[in-house]
Amino acid sequence: MKYMLLIYSTESDWTEEERAACMAKSTEVCHELNEKGQFLTASPLHPVSMATSVRVREGKRMITDGPFAETTEQLGGYYIIDVENLDEAIAIAGQLPPAKKGTVEIRPIEEITDTPVPQN
Structure with missing residues (x-):
């Protein structure tokens, strides 16, 4: 069965050193999963400051900079x-x-x- 693992965290909780170590370990896990035939894809997202949210209400499109949810943990x-x-x-x-x-x-x-099916 296919599962999506959604990564949530507070961006400001991570130092640059921790972020780099996280990326290195995450890449290692991806390779391990790939060897077992369990890896399909993975990707980090750009910072939440680059997010745009779109909502349509009563036929009107509303665009908001940033994520829609106002929580400390954001999808990363x-x-x-x-x-x-x-x-x-x-x-x-x-x-x-x-x-x-x-x-x-x-x-x-x-x-x-x-x-x-996507055409690559």
């Missing part, structure tokens, strides 16, 4: 993995460096079969 990246069950996804989430300073939310991915 994601992994998509393919594992046997939730227990395996939980074990992987626990290996991710951001779990030590933030939150890793695990969501099963619902596969939709009639959407187009």
Whole structure:
């Protein structure tokens, strides 16, 4: 089953040194998962200051700089993995460096079969 691991943390909680170490360890985990056939993709996101939110209410589009949610933890990246069950996804989430300073939310991915396949 495919799972998305959503990485939430407070950007200001990370020093540049911690951020670099996190990226190095995260890359290492990606390679380990790839060797096991469990890795599909992963990517960090640009800082929340670069986010734009779009909402449509009563037919009117509203654009807001920054994220819609006003919380201290913001979405900072994601992994998509393919594992046997939730227990395996939980074990992987626990290996991710951001779990030590933030939150890793695990969501099963619902596969939709009639959407187009990306052309690379």
